[in-house]
Amino acid sequence: LSPPGVLPLCHRLPAWGRAARQRPGLPLAMCRAFSNNKILVELDESSGVATMKFKSPPVNSLSLDFLTEFCISLEKLENNRACRGVIVTSAVPKIFSSGLDITEMCGKSTEHYAEFWRAVQEMWLRLYGSNMVTVAAVNGSSPAGGCLMALSCDYRIMVENPKFSIGLNEAQLGIVAPFWFKDTFVNVVGHRVAERSLQLGSLHPAPEAHKFGLVDELVPEEKLQEKAAAVMAQWLALPDHARQLTKSMMRKTVLDRLAAHREEDIQNFISFISKESIQKSLRMYMEMLKKKKG
């Protein structure tokens, strides 16, 4: 009974799972993942709503371990009949997620790049294609991959603090958002806004993001969880089956595009990220970040 858009994910899961398990020396990674090191998962069985709280300081960056844990946690919820909806939010103050972990893309082997990119794809395929109602409670800044996670949910509520910003700012770092980041963005804000924002690598303060629909609603920080619960209740009032089929119908084209070109997309990522010019600009960016901290 699962909708078409979700099928490829299920078919692909064993393959991805295998790849993960074959990582040399990492049989324990899977266990660690299950123990929820980086993401706190709480399921309220009475409401059927789970909360996934990112707690990977300092900035919830999307490392291979984080992504692996995220996918496994999401899959467990997806297969749990007691769970119908998930709220994703952050346990780290001022940041939702800083996006892909640059250390995973810098000075590593081709095999590592492939494994990392497959995990990024898997996160998106599972979240964007989830049968559950997904609500992003964005309680901090959310650049790049963090923005993608929010965009992949069914609804986005953001704290109204103008110091928090959100956007696909890859171009600022000299890299390019992959086509499926772009597709997800266009589905939310339309072609024109996406074209301009992606080319400028814009990070939009919360009020601006709300103005053109990148986030659906702004609330004071203290009202965020309450609001997320209320929105979730509204979406869960619908019969699951019809809602799931409708969601799949809306997202299938874009999900299928990656599913059909997954290996090609990995090869593109590897060849792009392996370029000396790209490696150099990523190293410079990391130096800058270190200096900022120090």
Add this chain to the structure above:
Amino acid sequence: LSPPGVLPLCHRLPAWGRAARQRPGLPLAMCRAFSNNKILVELDESSGVATMKFKSPPVNSLSLDFLTEFCISLEKLENNRACRGVIVTSAVPKIFSSGLDITEMCGKSTEHYAEFWRAVQEMWLRLYGSNMVTVAAVNGSSPAGGCLMALSCDYRIMVENPKFSIGLNEAQLGIVAPFWFKDTFVNVVGHRVAERSLQLGSLHPAPEAHKFGLVDELVPEEKLQEKAAAVMAQWLALPDHARQLTKSMMRKTVLDRLAAHREEDIQNFISFISKESIQKSLRMYMEMLKKKKG
């Protein structure tokens, strides 16, 4: 000289006509249809504008008979050189159309479901692909199939009464709007608004519908016909041929998608609607409606 988007309709017309005539015991249905039982058609030859007034109380539901009559009436106008535009509106107070007639989808034979669905498709192919200028004067609530009819016109004017609502609320009934309902909706309001509205099965009060473009204009009830005539005159000021080719260019992709998958879409509908779970929820819905009336 007919634009490409309209060709498949013409090609398919004889086949559909045949099917309708072959309905056992219903040779008279075609005649009744011509006699305009359920739709009042008036053509003002001086302006070239026809009005189709739905008068099928209590709620102008889209039964097989209604749809058959609608298609035949529209085809007659389409072939009448004196007619260049059509205003669709309701003669029943407070309701434009309640959408597909649930009794046609409940406890009937597979053949009946097929015939009914083909008539729903035909209505949309003809209205969305019409060469005439089509204006919806929405003078009452317009859920589901009623909303589709409005969406298929060139322009939508709605009475500003917030008690009147419009939307594709199929998900509320546990059913799924077909892909071509969705395509038509996305073409009007964009992907994001459609995704959210379809998943929630939202019925939008007129002012909200106007805010995000589901309807183009709101007017007081007493100004509706006057406004519809004025809009029609504005559209008819353009040369027909260029306007028709432009309309076809805008709608062809979406019309062709159904034309190419019509039988498949009928089979999908039959297998979905024949499920015991769906039949059960439709029966419950009809019980609820009966109780409301009683």
Add this chain to the structure above:
Amino acid sequence: LSPPGVLPLCHRLPAWGRAARQRPGLPLAMCRAFSNNKILVELDESSGVATMKFKSPPVNSLSLDFLTEFCISLEKLENNRACRGVIVTSAVPKIFSSGLDITEMCGKSTEHYAEFWRAVQEMWLRLYGSNMVTVAAVNGSSPAGGCLMALSCDYRIMVENPKFSIGLNEAQLGIVAPFWFKDTFVNVVGHRVAERSLQLGSLHPAPEAHKFGLVDELVPEEKLQEKAAAVMAQWLALPDHARQLTKSMMRKTVLDRLAAHREEDIQNFISFISKESIQKSLRMYMEMLKKKKG
């Protein structure tokens, strides 16, 4: 390293160049083009920003000579490493460009129509697919092909004078905007606005055009150049390579659609424009324009 969307243009350039050179009796046209008769090109090497000023009175109409000169000038800038961005604007008061030159479409040979249409296509393929940052500083009215040029840039700033209007008004003349005009328009304003505006052949006063995103910003006439320079600086702050790949990703689908159907599109144009009914309405339109002047 050039992005995929731009490749077909390069591949096609020699073919087009050859065709141009083969025009009987027009070997000098190419030289004239280089001498910038109709377009004033200034490159500020310190900022890397060129300005192309249309100076072809009375209305900067897009004749074959104008288009040829435009393409050659743009190509020279594209190949000049000192140039990273182009501002297109008008040196003629009150008009940006009046669009395609009707005299090129009226009473000419099939060969001429083919050559002219190829030049229109080339202009769009090069401008919409340009690797440079392109800003339209719209300092006057901009109907039809003039609007297309503005739509093909990365950003549109328009003088806030409500007497200046912009739009794809082809339908008003009884002709149809080609599918790639439509695609470009939809990418900027979305499907619904485009459908209505194209069918009505609307010319939108600057404030209205700004309201629904046809132009990005309005400024007083005296601030236009300053604003264009500021916007350009903002876009040039991004690393070229990532910005170019992103731009190509956003525009590739639409560029490829014409590149794949270019000859077919030329044949369509020729058979449409050669119709006696179309020729007649163009002649009437030219008569009307002449009377206005006289």
